Amino acid sequence: MPVSSSSSVRLAEAGRTDGTASAARAATSRRRPRDGRRAERLAPYVLVAPALLIIVVLRLWPLALGVNFSFTGDGDRNGTSVGFDNYSELLQDPLFRTALRNVGLLVLLLPIAVAIPGLLATFIYLRVPGHRVFRSVYFFPAVLSPVIVGAIFNLLLAFDGPLNTVLGGVGIQPVDWLGNPDVAIFAVVGVHIWATFGMALVVFLAGFATLDAALMDAARVDGASLPQTIWHVIIPGLSRTIQFVFVTTMIGMLTSMFGLLYIMTSGGPEGSTYLPEYYIWFQQGHMNRPALASAASTALFVIMLVVGLLQVSLLRRAGRET
Template sequence: MVRPAGSGWTDGAETKQRARHGDTGTHSRPVSRTLRPERLAPYVLVAPAVLIIVALRLWPLLLGVNFSFTGDGEDNGTAVGWANYLELFEDPLFRGALRNVGLLVLLLPVAVAIPGLLATFIYLRVPGHRVFRSVYFFPAVLSPVIVGAIFNLMLAFDGPLNTVLGTIGIGPIDWLGDPDVAMFTVVGVQIWATFGMALVVFLAGFATLDSALLDAARMDGASLPQIIWHVIIPSLSRTIQFVFVTTMIGMLTSMFGLLYVMTSGGPEGSTYLPEYYIWIQQGQMNRPALASAASTVLFLIMLVVGLLQISVLRRAGRED
């Protein structure tokens, strides 16, 4: 016997069958009530971190921005508008610090390429790769003060590096006393001291790399530079973005120890960075409002540079 679809008999039979199994057809409300806590769970878990960020990061940032529009000394607490910012950009030391930020941006690809290439060699299991992994990370555990003291001895005018250069006919170089060389020297030391962390990040990125792509490239006769350019870089685009941004932030906010120990901002203010300028204004000149203005400018620089880096790298990844 053929039962017509949608007939009352069919609906009644299905209702009786559901009743026998304890299904009354009204189970949607209890299910939605049980799902509601599950939907709230992610927000509850994230809430403590958000509160900590707001309380310890965003709120102090807003207070600092507000404080940057007040005066120092006799005008302490008095609104002065944009006076602190105008004074900043009239100060040759701060303008020099901004030029050095531009230098850091230009040298950033080198700071990222070094750990990237070393991580590639370790991933490809060059002889001794396990030892190299430990050796490369070792500088990252040293204090910047210790690193600066070590390189002060090595890079002294009569130090061992100039002695070695003298044996091959290269005259002594004033690594830390020449205004045209000192900033490059400090940045080089910073790269050496911190590339271990970027190396670890790259190695973590290599863990997600499909080894079949490397095998296919080798079978096609690709050289190592071709494998790096056409396989590794596109596959690790997100890792490279992360390393670019974190390395730039580290250069702008973590070089104070090296600058203080190696050059103290000299010679002739050639190694000033905004971070060091902020410390001078706050700690030595007792000008907290001007230091707050410099901190706000530094934050905006990091924000703009980070967003530009991400957009450029994303565009390059889409083109690949």
């Protein structure tokens, strides 16, 4: 049958409409992958932005203000620029020099603070006799407040306390654990290690979960002893975990011992247990010298940064050599 002119017009319009719709769908389909790729690229920045904002507002900005404040004066010179006078005074202050010397002692004791949770985690992982006891009690000290821990060990380490009673029972002279300037800092650091090793042990156990079991089986088949297995398999396999624990443990020693120091020794005897954080509190809270305290805080930040970078560098070099 012949097709009318009106029908031809309608068919032509329908064809143009379908062509336009197809072109629109094609354009939309091309835009969607581009939009999806753009969203994927932006997603990490959107997710990280809140954390970065918190770090900048609550960490970096106060740090910058503190550094700036450390170049101002106290007392009659409050608010005026004094250059490096506060830092010069720090270096001349015997208490601050004692605090720096104790920081050096902490660095020397750091391998012990890391080795204790590392060995306990190894015992748990290798299921040596007694590993169930370690798994049951290792985290208990970490949940105690430093005030409670300090009060408990004040009783245990007293000159007439239980520890000296036990030592006297085996013929050893009593030790003035908290009253002897040469011993007190070791006693406080030892208590701190006992109270905080649980967190490091958790990190080590998480690291063991990533250790290649085939290497452990090969060492077992080859008849490697426990020290050989630790040195040649476990330490190289956990090198990144060890680096992390070294840095976090050092930061904890420098910034988390105030509670124990305040309860156990109050910086004594004779200022022998001063650490930078206790010195900062003393200058701010007792001497009302916030600018000098800010200078000490800046010095503490620089110390932590330098020590942390040196530790990472040395551990990486040791990991390559092993």
